[in-house]
Amino acid sequence: MKLFDIVIVGGGGAGLYAAMEAMKANPALNIAVLSKIYPNRSHTSAAQGGANAALANSAKDDTVEMHIFDTIKGSDYLADQDAVEVLCSEAPKIIRELENMGTPWSRLDDKTIAQRPFGGAGRPRCCYCADKTGHTILQTLYEQCLRKGVQFFNEYFALDLSLDGSRSKGIIAMNIKTGKVEAFPARTVIFATGGYAKMYWNRSSNAAGNTGDGQAIAYRAGIPLKDMEFVQFHPTGLRKSGLLVTEGARGEGGYLVNALGERFMSRYAPEKMELGPRDLVSRSLETEILEGRGFDSPAGKYLHLDLRHLGADLIKSRLPQIREMCMYFEGVDPIDEPIPVRPTAHYSMGGIDTDNFGRTVMEGVYAAGECGCVSVHGANRLGGNSLLDILVFGRIAGRAAAEEAGGFNPSPILDNEVADKDQEIRSFMRSKGHYERYGTLREELGQTLGMNVGIYRESSKIHRGIEEIAALKERFSHVRVFDTGDVYNTNLVQVLELRNMLDLAETVAAGALVREESRGSHTRTDYPTRDDINWHRHTTYTLMNGKPVLGFKPVSMGRYELQERTY
Amino acid sequence: MTDSSKQHIEEKRDVTFRVHRFNPQVDSKPYFDDYTIKLEKGITVLRALNYIKEHVDASLTFRAFCQAGICGSCAMRINNMSKLACTTQVWDELERTREPNVIRVEPLRNLPLIKDLVVEMDPLVGKMQQFSNWVDSKMPEEQWGRKEFLVSEEEFRKYDKATDCILCASCVSECTILRANRDYVSPAVLLKSYRMNVDSRDASHEQRLAGLVGDHGVWDCTHCYRCQETCVKHIPIMDAIHGIREDAIERRGVKDTSGARHAEAFMTDIGKKGKLVEATLPIRTNGVAWTLKNLLPMAFKMVIKRRTPPPPLLVKSTSGIEQFRAEFREMSGHVAKDHEKKSGE
Numbered sequence: 001m002k003l004f005d006i007v008i009v010g011g012g013g014a015g016l017y018a019a020m021e022a023m024k025a026n027p028a029l030n031i032a033v034l035s036k037i038y039p040n041r042s043h044t045s046a047a048q049g050g051a052n053a054a055l056a057n058s059a060k061d062d063t064v065e066m067h068i069f070d071t072i073k074g075s076d077y078l079a080d081q082d083a084v085e086v087l088c089s090e091a092p093k094i095i096r097e098l099e100n101m102g103t104p105w106s107r108l109d110d111k112t113i114a115q116r117p118f119g120g121a122g123r124p125r126c127c128y129c130a131d132k133t134g135h136t137i138l139q140t141l142y143e144q145c146l147r148k149g150v151q152f153f154n155e156y157f158a159l160d161l162s163l164d165g166s167r168s169k170g171i172i173a174m175n176i177k178t179g180k181v182e183a184f185p186a187r188t189v190i191f192a193t194g195g196y197a198k199m200y201w202n203r204s205s206n207a208a209g210n211t212g213d214g215q216a217i218a219y220r221a222g223i224p225l226k227d228m229e230f231v232q233f234h235p236t237g238l239r240k241s242g243l244l245v246t247e248g249a250r251g252e253g254g255y256l257v258n259a260l261g262e263r264f265m266s267r268y269a270p271e272k273m274e275l276g277p278r279d280l281v282s283r284s285l286e287t288e289i290l291e292g293r294g295f296d297s298p299a300g301k302y303l304h305l306d307l308r309h310l311g312a313d314l315i316k317s318r319l320p321q322i323r324e325m326c327m328y329f330e331g332v333d334p335i336d337e338p339i340p341v342r343p344t345a346h347y348s349m350g351g352i353d354t355d356n357f358g359r360t361v362m363e364g365v366y367a368a369g370e371c372g373c374v375s376v377h378g379a380n381r382l383g384g385n386s387l388l389d390i391l392v393f394g395r396i397a398g399r400a401a402a403e404e405a406g407g408f409n410p411s412p413i414l415d416n417e418v419a420d421k422d423q424e425i426r427s428f429m430r431s432k433g434h435y436e437r438y439g440t441l442r443e444e445l446g447q448t449l450g451m452n453v454g455i456y457r458e459s460s461k462i463h464r465g466i467e468e469i470a471a472l473k474e475r476f477s478h479v480r481v482f483d484t485g486d487v488y489n490t491n492l493v494q495v496l497e498l499r500n501m502l503d504l505a506e507t508v509a510a511g512a513l514v515r516e517e518s519r520g521s522h523t524r525t526d527y528p529t530r531d532d533i534n535w536h537r538h539t540t541y542t543l544m545n546g547k548p549v550l551g552f553k554p555v556s557m558g559r560y561e562l563q564e565r566t567y
Numbered sequence: 568m569t570d571s572s573k574q575h576i577e578e579k580r581d582v583t584f585r586v587h588r589f590n591p592q593v594d595s596k597p598y599f600d601d602y603t604i605k606l607e608k609g610i611t612v613l614r615a616l617n618y619i620k621e622h623v624d625a626s627l628t629f630r631a632f633c634q635a636g637i638c639g640s641c642a643m644r645i646n647n648m649s650k651l652a653c654t655t656q657v658w659d660e661l662e663r664t665r666e667p668n669v670i671r672v673e674p675l676r677n678l679p680l681i682k683d684l685v686v687e688m689d690p691l692v693g694k695m696q697q698f699s700n701w702v703d704s705k706m707p708e709e710q711w712g713r714k715e716f717l718v719s720e721e722e723f724r725k726y727d728k729a730t731d732c733i734l735c736a737s738c739v740s741e742c743t744i745l746r747a748n749r750d751y752v753s754p755a756v757l758l759k760s761y762r763m764n765v766d767s768r769d770a771s772h773e774q775r776l777a778g779l780v781g782d783h784g785v786w787d788c789t790h791c792y793r794c795q796e797t798c799v800k801h802i803p804i805m806d807a808i809h810g811i812r813e814d815a816i817e818r819r820g821v822k823d824t825s826g827a828r829h830a831e832a833f834m835t836d837i838g839k840k841g842k843l844v845e846a847t848l849p850i851r852t853n854g855v856a857w858t859l860k861n862l863l864p865m866a867f868k869m870v871i872k873r874r875t876p877p878p879p880l881l882v883k884s885t886s887g888i889e890q891f892r893a894e895f896r897e898m899s900g901h902v903a904k905d906h907e908k909k910s911g912e
């Protein structure tokens with residue numbers, strides 16, 4: 001294939017914005033977007049709530065300053081303040097830009113974009129389109145990329161970077177439809193592959209493919225990852241699938257009930273009860289399960305979210321989507337039965353370490369969106385800030401790559417590199433005397449992460465987690481792909497995704513162990529308080545000799561001094 | 568409250584999935600494999616397929632991603648209806664199977680088959696491009712980001728439902744015209760085109776419309792309503808199709824296309840009977856030869872499946888027909904006048 005100026009890996013909100021911006025910056029550039037699924041199917045479409053921007057449409061006194069403060073406080077002071085400033089001050093512009101290109105939005109009486117209140121925000125500043133904001137943003141970006149003639153390579157699975165010493169020459173990827181391994185020589189590469197919270201598998205609200213591929217590829221190429229221990233949990237995921245039952249159900253008056261029939265939130269938040277903050281409610285559910293007051297089932301332990309006392313009329317009129325979800329995915333009608341729920345891994349704050357322009361330590365390699373870590377979310381992301389993050393930093397990375405792409409001419413990717421990669425992935429198909437099944441390993445990975453590196457963490461448990469992950473990695477070397485065909489081999493894709501999750505799981509567990517404090521989403525029962533003296537800093541992980549080597553980075557401070565985070 | 572603490576005891580059953588198989592590397596033609604597994608109530612078809620893939624046959628191939636009915640990946644034909652595997656409960660399907668305890672799973676139709684349950688989506692993307700399924704903003708790009716267009720909530724509601732579309736292609740799979748002619752624009756693309764046309768920020772309305780009234784365009788639709796009945800997001804697709812047609816008659820006049828003849832036949836029927844005499848429509852519009860060649864084989868199948876509209880003699884005039892006729896005459900009067908105005912230009 002001929003040399004690309006920019007290859008973007010990932011067609012979610014971050015990747016598509018990067019593509020559009022790069023085309024805008026210089027239409028003469030040769031740009032490709034690679035995506036393992038059709039871009040319009042990316043996980044960005046799952047975001048329902050909306051995107052934050054201080055447009056001051058709904059609350060006239062809202063300001064960018066307030067947005068900055070809310071974000072820093074929400075991050076438990078681990079976000080970099082200069083990056084947050086970029087995020088929040090670009091926000092109004094980027095939302096208007098999306099509007100100008102044709103994104104549908106719900107509207108206020110004065111015909112401006114509607115905004116709703118969201119957790120952790122001092123003003124209603126979450127811009128929304130009914131309950132499908134991520135979906136409509138993604139559709140619009142995809143449409144605009146089609147309009148601009150962006151070259152898409154759909155259903156291509158990125159395998160690894162091709163390196164020339166310490167520099168990237170491009171990407172090697174597999175065409176899923178044909179099974180052929182192909183080279184994408186490129187002056188610059190942007191990773192926009194989304195999050196890694198799916199490593200918790202059926203304890204995760206994420207799509208099946210949120211397996212952190214970009215992070216794992218960068219990590220294998222020696223690029224550091226950052227703050228991997230921070231994974232956000234949502235209190236009410238459905239028992240079987242991990243899918244979210246949104247806050248709405250509790251907002252309307254739903255009860256959380258344990259196996260003894262108690263409304264157990266009275267123990268943890270006697271005043272707010274079910275309506276306490278997300279992390280507190282998650283921790284409460286987890287405690288109930290750990291202390292043996294949960295229900296048992298083949299799909300694991302769980303609790304009840306009971307809506308029955310609200311009555312059929314209210315459930316049908318105010319919570320139709322939640323009811324539909326429970327019926328579709330759990331086979332339970334909340335009018336007649338309580339909903340089986342448990343906390344679910346929802347968002348990954350950590351990712352590829354980048355500066356405020358999306359640049360990684362490797363020249364010519366960028367990262368943006370949930371797969372990157374600038375960091376604007378620190379230890380805890382605020383609702384509505386992630387869509388904003390992917391748009392703002394997707395655009396910045398696209399522009400930066402367009403500016404850089406001109407100069408450098410990488411040496412070509414050699415045929416034997418491609419052949420080696422082909423051999424490497426094919427080796428999974430070879431018959432082995434002793435073999436492991438993909439599904440078993442993946443299940444056990446989700447389980448050990450959930451039990452040992454989940455909501456509550458504690459030294460001895462994390463140690464066990466680390467051992468189990470190491471054992472799983474060992475067993476993975478015997479994994480067998482039973483489908484030996486070339487065409488659309490999803491069995492192979494799943495195994496490649498599992499390999500990525502295993503690599504990253506090691507860094508999540510390593511980070512959970514070293515960070516001896518509790519901050520944001522990271523809760524250590526043996527170190528229950530925030531320790532600013534020792535731990536007000538980022539962690540980084542660089543792969544050396546097959547193991548993550550730990551490093552630290554200071555948090556860039558600015559106007560806001562460290563304060564206790566109370567609401 | 569007392570019984571919120573009761574455990575779920577789930578009913579279990581042996582269920583057979585009769586799955587369409589085809590691997591282009593080894594098979595000369597598709598066949599079916601039966602997989603019988605024990606399942607508990609509350610399982611979706613997608614979870615059952617995942618189970619089969621992980622425990623019985625790893626080569627079974629289908630698409631899935633979000634598992635939450637939002638990404639549109641997992642559309643397939645389940646018991647002869649195109650729908651999302653991830654939002655379909657096995658127990659619901661068991662109630663509508665022909666053979667007890669057997670669920671039939673096939674790929675979407677009207678798109679090229681790749682393997683087992685996976686079809687090629689590129690033709691659909693190609694049509695989105697062909698019909699400019701994007702807003703071509705009235706604002707020059709250099710000015711983007713400075714101020715919002717002012718849009719009323721009322722205008723937003725015009726395209727709100729249409730933007731629910733997740734491009735799953737279920738409607739494409741069930742469309743009767745696409746069965747006969749794969750070049751046909753497709754219901755989802757008509758829906759998206761309509762959504763763009765009613766957006767006041769868009770500047771390409773006329774041009775998009777010109778494409779839509781061309782060959783294989785909006786006038787080929789037979790009003791069979793299959794797409795709307797199928798839509799996994801319950802989008803009123805027919806409103807979009809009628810919307811485009813009304814818009815086309817109003818703005819362009821259509822006396823010179825086969826669409827015009829179709830539309831006229833349609834109007835005459837409604838005027839007389841208050842109901843569409845659907846079975847006669849294709850003949851009047853396209854002539855006998857075309858109908859014989861293109862639609863009869865399909866019509867034959869439809870009769871067998873009892874999905875054909877009743878033959879003309881059996882169509883009863885709708886009650887309240889007098890009032891409807893009066894309204895219709897008035898309505899078509901407007902259209903005719905507008906039409907004269909336009910063609911007089």
Ligand SMILES: Cc1cc2nc3c(=O)[nH]c(=O)nc-3n(C[C@H](O)[C@H](O)[C@H](O)COP(=O)(O)OP(=O)(O)OC[C@H]3O[C@@H](n4cnc5c(N)ncnc54)[C@H](O)[C@@H]3O)c2cc1C
Pocket residue numbers: 009010011012013014015034035036037038039042043044045046047048049050051052134156157158159192193194195205206207210213214244346347368369370371383384385386387388390
């Ligand atoms: C249920 C849910 C609700 C949410 N609600 C909100 C909300 O209300 N507000 C908010 O701000 N945020 C929300 N979020 C978070 C937000 O949706 C995500 O963080 C964000 O959409 C991520 O976007 P992205 O572009 O980084 O990645 P994604 O949209 O995940 O896209 C990743 C892309 O990378 C591609 N890719 C991945 N691996 C490979 C590979 N190996 N080769 C090729 N391509 C690859 C994929 O095909 C895909 O196109 C929510 C998340 C979830 C799970």
Ligand code: SF4
Pocket residue numbers: 741742743744745753754787788789790791792793794795
């Ligand atoms: S109504 Fe028209 S578009 Fe819809 S299925 Fe029938 S022929 Fe196709």
Ligand code: SF4
Pocket residue numbers: 731732733734735736737738739754755758797798799800801802804
């Ligand atoms: S219109 Fe409905 S059925 Fe058709 S692609 Fe869109 S969501 Fe799917």
Ligand code: FES
Pocket residue numbers: 630631632633634635636637638639640641642651652653654
């Ligand atoms: S897997 Fe996304 S719609 Fe079914």
